[in-house]
Every structure is written in C-alpha cells, then in structure tokens.
C-alpha cells in the first residue's frame with residue numbers, strides 16, 4: 001500500500017518514496033528539557049509515533065531509523081536552573097526522565113536514537129566552520145551568525161520573504177548583524193553559563209544548529225522525513241534547512257511534516273491564562289491510552305481543541321472497547337496480516353487517524369455481534385494504533401505501568417526521612433526509603449544532601 005504524506009515544503013500531498021527502502025530515515029525535533037511536558041508537547045510524540053509504526057509496517061522494523069533529539073542546552077534551561085538553584089545537568093537529566101515517562105505513558109515507542117545536544121558540540125562546530133569557509137556565516141563580537149541573504153531559498157518552507165520577516169520584526173535587531181534576519185549559530189557564554197571551547201572562544205551553540213548536526217550524524221546529509229510542530233516551521237526549521245543545505249550543497253529533507261496547534265477548551269494554552277496542562281498531571285485522571293486516543297481523534301494537521309469533555313468521551317469509548325476485550329476468549333490471535341486494510345488505507349492517506357478510528361468503531365460493532373474475525377481484526381488494528389497495551393483487568397483496575405511523579409510528595413517524604421534519620425529512627429527512615437522506591441523513586445545520599453531520581 002502506497003503512503004501519501006503532506007509535505008509542508010511543497011505544500012502538496014505527495015507519494016512517499018524513501019531514498020533507500022532498506023533504511024528509511026525520520027528526524028523529529030524533541031523536547032527542550034527543563035520542566036514537565038505539556039499536552040501540546042505530546043502531540044508530535046504521538047503523531048510521529050503513528051508515522052513510525054506505519055513505516056515499520058511497510059518497510060520492516062529493522063529498516064526504519066527514527067531519531068528524536070533532546071535539547072539540553074538552551075536559554076530556558078539556564079533560566080530554570082538559576083531560578084531553581086539546581087545544577088544544569090541535574091535539571092536536564094531529571095526532566096529528560098519526566099519526558100521519557102510521559103512518552104511511555106502515551107504509548108510511544110522509543111526512537112532508534114535519542115541524541116543529546118551537549119554530546120554533539122564538536123559536530124556543530126564542524127558545520128559552523130564549513131559555513132564560515134563557504135561565506136554563509138560570519139563572526140561578530142564572539143557570535144557566529146548565518147548570513148540569510150546567501151541562501152536564495154530562505155523563507156521557502158514558511159512561505160515568507162526576507163522583507164516580510166524584517167517588517168514583521170520577528171527577528172532580533174542588534175548592531176553586529178549584517179542583516180537583521182541573520183541568526184545565531186554560536187554565541188559567547190556569559191559568566192556562570194555553560195560553555196565549550198571553540199575557534200570563536202568559549203561559547204555555546206544556537207538552537208537550530210543542534211538539529212542540523214544531530215540529524216546529519218545519525219541520518220546522513222539527506223534523509224526522508226523531518227517532522228515537528230507547526231510552531232517550529234519558522235524560524236527553527238527554516239534555519240535548519242539554510243544551515244544544512246548551504247553546508248552540504250544537498251537537499252536536507254525530502255518531506256516536511258508538521259502537526260497543528262493545540263488549544264485548551266478553545267483557548268491558547270499559556271501559563272499566564274492558567275490553562276497549562278502537563279501530561280504528568282493528567283495521569284491522576286486518565287490512562288495514557290485515553291490521552292493518546294483523544295489526540296488521534298483529530299487529524300494531525302488540524303488544530304486540536306483539547307477539552308475535558310472530549311477526554312471523558314474518549315475514556316468511555318476505551319472502557320467499552322476494553323470490556324469487549326475482557327469478554328473475548330483469550331488469547332486473541334496476533335498478526336500483522338490481521339490489521340484492517342480499511343484502517344491502513346485511511347492512515348496511508350496522510351495519516352488520517354479520525355478515519356482510521358471510524359473504521360475501528362465499525363469493527364467493534366461487528367465484533368460485539370459475535371463475529372470472531374472482526375474481533376481479531378479489531379484487536380490487531382487497535383494494537384497497531386498503540387492501544388490495548390493493558391489487559392481488560394488492568395484497565396478496569398487502572399493499574400498503569402507509568403509512575404505519576406508528585407514532586408511535592410517526594411520532597412515531603414525526603415524531609416520526613418531526614419528528620420527520622422537525625423532522630424536516629426532508622427527503621428522509620430528505611431521505611432520511607434522503601435515507600436519512595438515503590439513509587440519508582442531512588443534516593444541518593446551524598447555530602448549531607450539527599451537527591452532523588454526515577455527508577
């Protein structure tokens with residue numbers, strides 16, 4: 001079955017033909033790790049997980065390479081580290097674990113590679129040096145900037161001209177830039193900021209160069225699909241294209257796939273509106289599959305309106321589906337040949353998940369009427385979409401595998417344990433340590449300080 005994906009770069013739905021069917025390559029921009037992921041962050045995690053599963057089905061599990069990076073150096077991280085008074089690497093390691101726990105919660109498969117930006121500084125410096133050599137970049141006051149007017153196609157992905165960008169003042173105007181739209185490849189590290197030695201002094205990379213370097217290292221100079229949220233189109237992806245194509249004189253990615261925005265109860269999600277929802281806090285009320293299913297009800301390119309009502313409805317549907325699973329004679333046959341062709345056809349048409357789910361409803365109806373073949377197809381199709389990861393019993397008793405992280409509770413327990421220890425009540429201290437361990441939290445005592453991490 002042929003796949004068609006909508007390519008943002010050409011603004012058309014195109015037939016997907018990989019460069020090399022024995023090594024199909026996809027890069028998706030991952031999180032900047034300094035806090036819990038919100039539901040908007042989870043949308044690309046779920047959507048590109050479906051794309052990954054589709055690619056694996058068609059080309060074979062061992063013939064798809066999915067890379068999703070971790071941005072662990074960034075202004076926001078430095079800010080958070082200062083305000084929390086927490087070491088940067090402790091903060092990024094801790095919040096990377098949150099991200100992993102959330103991704104697992106919503107049923108996303110692990111990517112093949114998950115490179116961290118700080119492990120690839122040398123590769124970034126290498127690209128920047130090449131760009132300077134080719135006159136696409138210049139040094140100014142310890143910064144290295146990309147000269148946008150050296151790249152004719154700049155703005156093509158986001159459909160903007162240089163004039164639009166400057167007039168819209170979406171670019172930072174500073175005196176050392178040759179053109180106000182030039183963007184940072186490398187910047188000097190201020191005192192107490194993380195920095196690496198480079199030909200331009202101690203500094204750190206700009207955000208965009210991170211993805212150019214990591215995608216090239218794991219996927220090569222040209223690869224099949226580059227994905228991410230629509231909000232990344234400009235400037236992030238536009239700048240990635242400029243850097244990589246000018247450095248290598250080759251097309252960067254053959255397909256650009258972007259998921260649409262997510263709003264909460266019809267409003268833009270923002271901390272100031274107080275409608276910021278993290279995946280971690282949803283764990284109290286909803287199983288991960290409810291979150292996943294609710295996300296897939298909307299086509300990935302459409303704006304998604306996240307509402308409590310829709311989550312409740314998604315939960316009701318899955319409750320009903322799991323009930324059917326519980327009444328079926330176990331174990332059900334499991335085979336990829338049993339996945340619904342109609343559902344796959346819907347997915348093959350630019351990942352049409354609402355259409356795919358409509359087919360699941362049809363299969364459910366047939367299965368509940370006692371049709372065994374429909375039940376097998378229903379089961380395998382749901383599995384393919386990343387559902388039915390629990391047994392019917394686990395589902396009804398809400399035995400979720402992922403751990404809900406309640407920092408306040410953890411800190412409270414650590415405090416109690418320390419009080420017990422200083423009062424020499426060691427049995428109580430040990431009991432609290434075990435209680436935390438049961439929650440998936442491991443304590444470490446060092447230099448009179450107790451830190452914690454997830455199992």
Ligand SMILES: [Zn+2]
Nearest residue numbers: 029030211236
């Ligand atoms: Zn990126």
